[in-house]
Amino acid sequence: MTGGCVVRDAEEADLPQILAIHNHHIAYGFALWRYETETLADRAAWLHDRRKNGYPVIVAADGDEVLGYGGYGAFRFGAGYGRTVENSIYVREDRRRRGVARALMSDLIARAQSEGRHVMVAGIGLPNDASVALHAALGFVDCGLLRQIGWKFDRWLDLRLMQKML
């Protein structure tokens, strides 16, 4: 138990709560550059795809409540990138600043290390001071800024790249 929660593999039963967090960010946030919310079937397909490809999806849970979720997948296509992963992590708005993301990220980093991954990348859509601070606190270093590569809420969006050597 860390950050008042248990970190474990995501299960099908978690998908409705994962979907609610995910769709909240699509509708209101800068972390996901999508315009259309997803369905439960979309999220189920995503979970199965991650599992099929050997990538983790984890949740931070307090009893039956999903406080946040995260995972990692391929950074870019191609066998040469096989030991690099890109992480993603989302915490419910009413449970932030209580160590939930730190607990999820610590678990993801440990899993990636045990799998022999070499680098974890974070692509952070800006503005997102919380995510930049979170990744810096966990040893990620700044690798640069891709300017105006996204468009959402009637504005261009920048992407900050950070990486951690595992």
Ligand SMILES: CC(C)(COP(=O)(O)OP(=O)(O)OC[C@H]1O[C@@H](n2cnc3c(N)ncnc32)[C@H](O)[C@@H]1OP(=O)(O)O)[C@@H](O)C(=O)NCCC(=O)NCCS
């Ligand atoms: C970024 C996010 C995952 C952080 O989750 P969280 O559970 O609140 O983070 P934690 O409580 O574990 O914080 C761990 C550390 O991150 C940093 N941090 C987290 N939120 C911060 C904030 N709002 N401002 C400054 N630093 C912050 C701090 O260093 C913090 O350590 P501290 O509390 O001891 O100071 C959360 O704000 C979130 O879900 N944001 C929306 C989705 C998102 O942006 N995901 C990342 C996509 S790249």
